[in-house]
Amino acid sequence: MKTVMVLVFTDRLRPFSSLLTIYVLLLLLTTAARDPGIVPRASHPPEDIHYDNLSLTDTPGILQFPCVKEVIVNGMPVKVKYCETCMVFRPPRCSHCSICNNCVERFDHHCPWVGQCIGKRNCRYFFLFVVSSSLLCIYLFVISALYIKFLMDGDYPTVWKALKHSPASLALMIYCFISLWFVGGLTGFHTYLISTNQTTYENFRYRSDGRLNVYDQGCLSNFQEVVCAKIEPSKHKFRAHIQEEVRGPLANRAGETEEEQVGGPRA
Secondary structure (H helix, E strand, C coil): CHHHHHHHHHHHHHHHHHHHHHHHHHHHHHHHHCCCCECCCCCCCCCCCEEECCCCCCCCCEEECCCEEEEEECCEEEEEEEECCCCEECCCCCEEECCCCEEECCCCEEECCCCEEECCCCHHHHHHHHHHHHHHHHHHHHHHHHHHHHHHHCCCCCHHHHHHHCHHHHHHHHHHHHHHHHHHHHHHHHHHHHHCCCCHHHHHHHCCCCCCCCCCCCHHHHHHHHHHCCCCCCCCCCCCCCCCCCCCCEECCCCCEECCCCCCCCC
16 A cells, blocks of 8 residues: 555656756756857957057067056946957956856856856856756655655665665665755855855955955845846847958057058957
């Protein structure tokens, strides 16, 4: 009788576990395939630059312009840096990923397990992914433990006999227990980051500076910004046809123009 109850119990829970697993996989796919917020590169440096000639000979000049600018965010000045690779001034909270070789808005970190940067346009799905993964690990661990308990109450009175009858339950419990330390820790850490409106990059880089967090608007508003706010469209048109870039001449200090040679180094 108890064995029949166990079978009925597991059959009723099977659709829920399958749906939760599919949900986790869909969030993983969305996080990995979505544009994280890549900033489009410029085809030439900013216009407010000038050349400082080293000598009167044909020695190439040195490109000089300010590498840092100040912008106002929530009434507070914030410094933004110039990216020499993308040739743009990065927006606030933007950073250049050395692995993807792109500037990403609201850069959090590059996740090796997802194979994608976590940024402004996919941080919501990454957070939901780690939360749902933690819930899935807890669910599978509890169901496996309950199944062992049902077996012990039935035809297998000892733990050893119950585990010997269902070694898959033991393997699931061990796997979920180990995995929960990772995804559970990520869930707690990113919950803290979202509640204080920080990114992983900002937390690790500026934690010892004691600087004021100008982006913190309160716990509830911070969660609404990440979880409920409308996601901005991508700044890239990935399905558009590639057009050949036409580079204009660069003006030097004396007002003369120099055209870059084809295949030569970038100015």
